[in-house]
Amino acid sequence: MSKKSPERTPPESLHLPRVGVETHAHLDSREFRDDLPQVLDRAAASGIAAMGQVFLGPEAYQANQALFDSHPEVFFLLGVHPTDADKFTDATLAAMDAAFASDARIKAMGEIGLDSYWKDVPPETQHRIFRAQLALARERDLRVVVHSRDAFAETLAVLDDMGFKDRPLLWHCFGGDEAIARELLSRGWLLSIPGPVTYSKNVELARAVAAVDMDRLVVETDCPYLTPEPWRGKRNEPALAVFTAARIAQLKGLSVEDAWRHMGQTAAKFFGLELPK
Numbered sequence: 331m332s333k334k335s336p337e338r339t340p341p342e343s344l345h346l347p348r349v350g351v352e353t354h355a356h357l358d359s360r361e362f363r364d365d366l367p368q369v370l371d372r373a374a375a376s377g378i379a380a381m382g383q384v385f386l387g388p389e390a391y392q393a394n395q396a397l398f399d400s401h402p403e404v405f406f407l408l409g410v411h412p413t414d415a416d417k418f419t420d421a422t423l424a425a426m427d428a429a430f431a432s433d434a435r436i437k438a439m440g441e442i443g444l445d446s447y448w449k450d451v452p453p454e455t456q457h458r459i460f461r462a463q464l465a466l467a468r469e470r471d472l473r474v475v476v477h478s479r480d481a482f483a484e485t486l487a488v489l490d491d492m493g494f495k496d497r498p499l500l501w502h503c504f505g506g507d508e509a510i511a512r513e514l515l516s517r518g519w520l521l522s523i524p525g526p527v528t529y530s531k532n533v534e535l536a537r538a539v540a541a542v543d544m545d546r547l548v549v550e551t552d553c554p555y556l557t558p559e560p561w562r563g564k565r566n567e568p569a570l571a572v573f574t575a576a577r578i579a580q581l582k583g584l585s586v587e588d589a590w591r592h593m594g595q596t597a598a599k600f601f602g603l604e605l606p607k
């Protein structure tokens with residue numbers, strides 16, 4: 331007897347108009363080396379009008395930005411992740427500065443922040459590199475996309491100390507509860523919601539999303555990680571953001587299409603993107 335794998339809904343079958351924005355993808359990772367064109371095609375066919383490709387530092391940017399030369403729907407983020415902070419030098423900052431000055435596809439600095447989950451880089455180093463990048467973001471007046479893992483209070487303290495209240499800032503991969511969401515919203519920032527909101531055990535995150543003003547929410551995959559239901563267990567990719575959006579729509583009492591369009595417009599405004607109406 332052959333074992334049949336369960337049927338999974340393809341993302342195209344939600345029939346969403348091409349007005350959505352996926353704010354956070356790692357399309358230069360090895361998981362996409364063999365089928366990037368198909369991945370980008372599926373994203374378009376599933377309703378994604380623009381997606382943010384995150385380069386984890388200037389070397390990754392220089393090595394891989396040409397992959398997206400014929401894909402104007404892909405915009406860029408550039409920043410050194412806290413778990414790479416020990417490799418950060420003055421030359422890194424100079425290369426980032428040059429990239430921001432010369433490439434209009436780079437729309438934000440990120441992901442930058444603090445990470446206490448992975449213990450490889452000492453907290454002092456992470457703090458120093460986070461602050462160095464925030465200083466450049468202030469100087470160049472850049473949008474910032476924050477990574478914070480098991481380091482909520484410390485991340486917030488640095489951002490408050492560096493004067494980021496009411497500056498354009500997006501909290502990537504939001505996974506907190508309602509109280510944490512309110513702390514971020516009170517500073518004028520956006521929350522980017524990833525796939526785990528579709529997991530039935532994430533009750534606190536669902537409650538937080540239900541409580542947040544729709545104007546402050548955007549959607550992301552963080553692919554190839556954090557795959558939403560019903561594709562959990564498989565590689566994540568931008569097209570699957572539609573399932574995360576569907577869960578957000580359910581929590582907000584909206585149609586999937588309305589939530590999709592609304593979050594697409596919010597993301598486009600934040601990143602300064604031109605989307606089809």
Ligand SMILES: [Zn+2]
Pocket residue numbers: 354356384441552
């Ligand atoms: Zn990421």
